[in-house]
Amino acid sequence: MTLLDQYINVRKYTEEICRLLHPEDHVPQPVPFVSPPKWHLAHTTWFFEEFLLKPHLPGYNVFNEDFSFLFNSYYNNVGKRVLRANRGAITRPATSYIIEYRHYVDMHMELLLQTKAAHPDIHSLIELGCNHEQQHQELLFTDIKYILSCNPISPIYNEDITWENQHNIEDGFVTIDEGVYEIGFTGEGFSFDNEHNRHKVYINSFEISRSLVTNGDFIEFINAGGYHNFNLWLDEGWSWVNENKITSPLYWHKAESGWQYFTLSGMQDIDPDAMLTHISFYEALAFAEWKKMRLPTEAEWEVASAEFAWGRRWEWTHSAYLPYPGFAKPEGAVGEYNGKFMINQMVLRGSSCATPEGHARSTYRNFFHPDERWQFNGIRLVKL
């Protein structure tokens, strides 16, 4: 596939995700960490305008002078911006105008792709822009889910999406021998800066589960008083449980008939055999403690990843998100993409049901704060 085809496909898919939304669904920001769909549509476009068209397409005129302020996410090098928590206040311009913005930028990007895509720096920036937009496609699904979950009538986004009910396809444990292994990206194709440098790690022998924890497993934890037993929790996790009165995973409700969860296809009875999702690192660790097991480190996960099926849930690891040996952030604004977030976050590995096809790989490093659970996160256990 040419880079132009890749660009066109990525851009179309973002709009496809939003096609099932009503105009009003594009605007709310119920909590600061959820961005309105309209903002995602505009911000992914801003990325191409700011980093590709402005510096590299001669004679390019920006679509709207206000957009750099409205749709810059966190790039201090680019300038001032709307505070993250205020994205829902951007009721104007209308979503239809944002779609015009997308098409204006696409038209100019296609011109750039036809004339300058062979230049290695421009080529890699376009690849970064496509991968950036794919990350926002996943965020669109999880943000749409959160927004709709706040509506008392539990609207259906798409009744054909059954991600929450996915089952494990393998069971048992796989043993990895002790030894020196290499982790980190190698080879051809796109990778993020945080997957570099590939380096050696020493790993003790360990046994890792081929399957993920299920809803049924987690209901046992709840029934055994897991949320009330401080011995299972990290101190910070125990404070989080108590301050937020957490008694179940995100989107779970206890109905008279039993547990239900909000899904992208509406409210449903919980499938006990489906893979658990929407849990925090704190919950993952407390569950592991209760099972007298542990989470894998990210190095263990990567070394073992060829031995099990992954890709339905992001898998919490017990590794802090830190630079690999030799990590160097790029010069300028794109250097802010990953490096500055290497503080107070945990690494998740694999990919999820909401990750676009072909976006992830076994060296991919996702990261979230330990209390965040609106992504499709799950648990894979390792024996002690």
Ligand SMILES: [Fe+2]
């Ligand atoms: Fe972004």
